[in-house]
Every structure is written in structure tokens, then in C-alpha cells.
Amino acid sequence: MLSYLHKLVSVRTTCLAATLGAASFVGSGAAACTPTYTVQAGDTLFAIAEDNLGDVNKWSLIFYGNPALEGTNITDLPAGAVIEIPCVPDKVVLAPDPTPLKQSNAELTLVTGSNYAPFVDLNWAGQGMATEIVNASLENMPSPVTYSIQWENDWSKHLDPMLSNKSVDMGFPWYRPDCVSTPEDTLCSDFHFSDPLIDLVFLFFVRSDSGIVFDVDSDMHGKIICRPEGALTHDLDRVGRQWLSKGLVLLVQAPTAQSCFEQLAAGKVDAVSVNEFLGVKTMFDLGITDRIVPLPRPVSVEGMHVVISKSHWRGTTHIFRFNAGLAKLKQTEKYNEIVQRHLALFWEQIRS
Secondary structure: OOOOOOOHHHOOOOOOOOOOOOOOOOHHHHHHOOOEEEOOOOOOHHHHHHHHHOOHHHHHHHHHOOHHHOOOOOOOOOOOOEEEOOOOOOOOOOOOOOOOOEOOOOOEEEEEOOOEOOOEOOOOHHHOHHHHHHHHHHHOOOOOOOEEEEEOOOOHHHHHHHHOOOOOOEEEEEEOOOOOOOOOOHHHHHEEEOOOOEEEEEEEEEEOOOOOOOOOHHHHOOOEEEEEOOOOOHHHHOOOOOOOOOOOOEEEEEOOHHHHHHHHHOOOOOEEEEEHHHHHHHHHHHOOOOOEEEOOOOOEEEEEEEEEEOOOOOHHHHHHHHHHHHHHHHOOHHHHHHHHHHHHHHHHHHHO
């Protein structure tokens, strides 16, 4: 297996069927450049990406372009599954669909924050992948209504007071805790969750000379792990793992992802655990890609959701209708096209 980041800055654009034009990445063009591959026993997305796209780093393009894979273990794929191998253009130009129902004085109001690219960000094309998915789902709802999106970068205000007092109706994107094990968690007790917009892969990032591996959970016992303040932690303590409740690892929560990576580079922590995109972007921002590497086995796969307060008088109705719109979207090529465009743009910007 090639080093995860070995060729990241010089990603090649390879396709088995055809080469998409450099001007855009839209609709039927993407579909025409999507051969299929049948998973063999022992296959991983890393090996499939390297063999079919010429670059191990492009595993996420395959993962997110195949919604049926979301929630599965990317290093243990089901043999016999038929997956699509996308083609990525040399240059990505995003052209979001029109959103005629998106209006200033709207019946439905959502809140998000502009500091989480490539998912939600006012300065990102299309205002982010999650924003485009939400827009398209709302446009596809049964009996659709007008909607608007408010941008509040202080995420601590989203749940309370904005959603709890119904000054806005819905919020996105939020991770869902393990509500079976922690029903007392505020998100579990007070909010309804939509079906996942998309699943994100959380990885461990370690120093390249540390010798740390993550083949089984016990490999991390005794390690110091950093996650940013406010980030989810339920996956570290899930049933069968219980790293936190049994004191098997020491969790350090730094103010930001950058702070975590700075501590990692300085040898103050053994690993940083964040989602793939935040981790890779932070490594490049800090210029430490020669010293830090991600480990291939996922820590967890976490869905991003729309939430609404359980005290909202139309909470279950709104979630039901949104889920219907999201399901309709996922049955079309449009969903894959949105995801692939944003992923391609992310890697293009990283390596530019």
C-alpha cells in the first residue's frame, strides 16, 4: 500500500471509460465516466482506488460516490458488491442547481455555520456540500415549502437558544450520538434527527516516525488522543470499545484541530482523531505533511444530519418530509454528482 499522502499533491486524473472535459463536472457527464467494479474478498477501498484510479488518496471519491457503502467498514468491504468508480475532471467548476424555493421570508428556516468547509461555508462553492444536499432535498420534498438558511458561526447557539426556542426550525449538519447508550445526551433527549446527509470517516493521525498502528482497538490502549473541544466523543466509548469509561486512553481536548495537530507534532499527544477532510486540510495548513500521516483503519464512520427540536409543533412532520426529499434525491444521479463535485474541488484546492 502506498503512503496515504505520498502522491496527494500530484493527484492524477485517470478514468477507465472516458475523460470528462476540464470545464465542468455535472450531471450526465459524470455518469458516462463511471465504470463499475465488483468487490473481491479482501478488497479495501484503498487498494481499489490505487488499482482503478491510480491514486490511493482517491478512496474517498469511491466511498462517497457509492451511498450503499456508507456506514460500512472501508477496510472490510462485502465481497460481490458492485460499486461505481467515478472519473474526476482536471478542473472542477461547481454549478449548483437553481433553488427557487429558497427565499428570504420563508415558511421554513434552517441554521448552519460558515466555518466547516467543504460541508458548510459561505466562501465555498455552492456554500458547501451539505448545504447543496439540504437545498436539493428541500426542493424534492413532497408538498415543498419556501425555506431560508441563517448562518451563525457560534455553533453553541444553534441548539440553545435558536432551535430550542424555535427562532429557527431546523439545523445542520450535526452528528448523532449513540442514543441507545446515552439517552440522556441533550441531542438524543431533545432533538429529532433526519436520515444522514452523508457519512464521514474519522481517522487517527500520528507522527510518521511513531510506529503506531491501528489494526485492532487494543493498539490504542495507553495512548494520548486529541480531539477539538466540542467534537463528538461517543465513538471512543462505544459498546465493545469503552476507551474513556475504562480509562484505556487519555483524551485531550484542545481548542481547535490546529491546536491538536500542533501538540501532535510537538510530541505532546500520540494521535489526533478528526474526520478525514479536517485532518488533511489542517496538515496542509500547518505544513506538516512530511511528519504526520493518517492511519487507514477508521476510528468510526459518523453520519451528518438535520435536527429539529422535539418540542417543535411540526417537528416529526418536517423531519418526515425532509427524509422523503433526501431519499428521492439519493435515488438520482444528482446526489452522487453533488458529492463528487465537492470532493474533487476539495482535493484540487488541497494540492494547488
